[in-house]
Amino acid sequence: MNSRCENCIIRQFNSLRAMSKEELKRVSDSKISKTLKKGEALFQEGEKLDGVFCVRDGVSKLSKLSANGKDQIVKLASKGEVMGQRAVIAEESTNLSAIAVSDMEVCFIPKEVISNTLECNPNFAVEVLRHMAHDLKEADDVIVNMSQKTVKQRMAEAFLYLKKNYGEDSEGFLTLTLSREDYSNVVGTATESCIRIISEFKKKGLIRTSGKRIGVADERKLLDLIEGF
DSSP states (O other), X not given: OOOOGGGXXXXXXXXXXXXXXXXXXXXXXXXXXXXXXXXXXXXXXXXXXXXXXXXXXXXXXXXXXXXXXXXXXXXXXXXXXXXXHHHHHHTOOOSSEEEESSOEEEEEEEHHHHHHHHHHOHHHHHHHHHHHHHHHHHHHXXXXXXXXXXXXXXXXXXXXXXXXXXXXXXXXXXXXXXXXHHHHHXXXXXXXXXXXXXXXXXXXXXXXXXXXXXXXSOHHHHHHHHHTO
């Protein structure tokens, strides 16, 4: 579990790839490896973060509590992603909570190491900016999606997104199993509506289910629904 940052393949996916050998060695000497069980919190909205988290394995949901007390899932962070960068760099409390949706392995990198490297390594600063800009673009897309697509369209998109990004198991079900409540928090609807839509999709042969597990049965029909046909 406790491998050196210099040898870690995960860093190719994030801003750490712009660090020099010496800088990576400093990160490696100061990082703390953690394992989380499904359902455990990495950090909560409003918390002050003393560093960032690099995901080595597993998936975390990043969510924000809305005024009506319901969670809105903003993003799923998986292998290679760094969480908490914005809060640490802006020196603000984090505006999101991070909860493990599967068992996870993460590395915690203290704030000082990140700040020092930002000051000394312009390439690293540019990479961090690039990743933050990408997150901003994703957030814009989510806002447009929420306002222009129906709940059913967003639901169909969620299934195809999970299939494309996390794959299927040997029986053809989505590898990442989300709860019905998580699905409702992804698409921004009540859990009851989400359960109704899942059973409607199942009746129409768009998806198949087995307990909590969901499988994409007809990708073409789901795509047609998203496109508004």
